[in-house]
Amino acid sequence: MNDIFGFVLEFCYKIADNYVVSLLLFALLMQIVIMLPLGIWQHRNMIKQAKMRPKEYALRQKYAGRNDQVTMRKYQQELQEMYTREGYSPLAGCLPMIIQIILIFPIYQVVIRPLEFIAGLSSEVCAKLGELLTVNGSAPQIEIASQLRDNWGNLSAIIDPKATVKIGEETVNLLAKVQEAKVIPDATLFGTDLSYTPFSAFGQSYWWLIFIPILNLAFMYLSQYLSRKLTYQPNQEAQAQMGGSMKIMMWTMPLMTMFFTFGFASAIGIYWIFRTVLAMLQQFILAKSMPYPRYTEEQLKEMTKTSKKSKTTQQE
Numbered sequence: 001m002n003d004i005f006g007f008v009l010e011f012c013y014k015i016a017d018n019y020v021v022s023l024l025l026f027a028l029l030m031q032i033v034i035m036l037p038l039g040i041w042q043h044r045n046m047i048k049q050a051k052m053r054p055k056e057y058a059l060r061q062k063y064a065g066r067n068d069q070v071t072m073r074k075y076q077q078e079l080q081e082m083y084t085r086e087g088y089s090p091l092a093g094c095l096p097m098i099i100q101i102i103l104i105f106p107i108y109q110v111v112i113r114p115l116e117f118i119a120g121l122s123s124e125v126c127a128k129l130g131e132l133l134t135v136n137g138s139a140p141q142i143e144i145a146s147q148l149r150d151n152w153g154n155l156s157a158i159i160d161p162k163a164t165v166k167i168g169e170e171t172v173n174l175l176a177k178v179q180e181a182k183v184i185p186d187a188t189l190f191g192t193d194l195s196y197t198p199f200s201a202f203g204q205s206y207w208w209l210i211f212i213p214i215l216n217l218a219f220m221y222l223s224q225y226l227s228r229k230l231t232y233q234p235n236q237e238a239q240a241q242m243g244g245s246m247k248i249m250m251w252t253m254p255l256m257t258m259f260f261t262f263g264f265a266s267a268i269g270i271y272w273i274f275r276t277v278l279a280m281l282q283q284f285i286l287a288k289s290m291p292y293p294r295y296t297e298e299q300l301k302e303m304t305k306t307s308k309k310s311k312t313t314q315q316e
Contacts, residue, residue, distance in 0.1 A: 005110040006117030013118050019142070019185040020194055023111060028108060031278040035100060042096040042288045048088045050232045050292040055082055057300045111271060115141040119181040128174060142265040143170040144193035145185045148178065155179075188265050194267040212269035213261040219276045220254035226280055230287035
């Protein structure tokens with residue numbers, strides 16, 4: 001899987017000739033080719049679930065006030081029978097989300113390892129370079145690439161700084177492998193080296209990079225807010241009772257994202273912002289093009305009453 005995604009990222013770099021721009025193209029391709037079909041699959045399944053809400057409401061009312069095991073078993077049995085009749089499967093709704101989570105890991109590995117998937121260097125060479133060069137942050141290959149580009153004319157000085165006239169055989173072999181690289185990824189954008197982490201930007205001329213984690217926080221929170229507004233929430237009553245807990249959960253992921261972004265190369269932070277914006281855009285388009293049926297509490301009560309009257313009339 002890594003090789004497939006790596007090939008796509010390399011293709012994007014050949015088009016853009018810039019690592020940051022290639023990441024944005026890569027994110028766009030992944031969203032259109034993988035995330036959008038999975039999102040449509042999940043959305044359609046949730047529409048089926050939303051259409052069943054009046055029947056689920058009527059079923060809950062039927063067993064309201066009784067919490068014994070026998071009653072709960074009968075409720076669950078009738079609920080499953082209703083799902084079968086309507087052609088709805090709870091697992092079908094979870095599967096697209098599980099696939100997305102599984103795919104995020106190889107995609108992320110490709111994004112933070114440009115020297116392997118764009119430059120074509122082996123993981124062993126990259127690991128050795130990481131040992132020899134002073135790199136910080138959680139995506140060291142991006143910073144290594146920046147140092148190699150800045151010192152391409154005198155690589156031996158940064159790879160083996162103790163050498164004066166003669167360099168060691170190990171360094172010679174390492175230099176040869178580095179010089180065989182297809183291309184050293186360029187992580188600069190508008191004159192700014194985005195291999196730096198926002199944390200390292202404090203007190204520096206590129207101090208404005210600290211806004212990248214803050215923007216990640218803002219967009220991630222907005223994403224979760226829109227998700228609650230635009231997607232079908234099957235347990236609305238329970239969520240209303242968990243008001244305080246839901247607010248804490250809405251802030252947890254954005255705060256964690258901001259924290260981690262401080263230690264990653266700024267290029268990765270920009271990539272995450274772009275991915276979040278694409279996900280929000282996809283969610284908005286799906287919600288408007290394939291809207292969920294929505295029912296108020298009053299409508300559900302009225303529909304339940306009408307259904308009971310209809311059944312009584314038919315029995316008479």
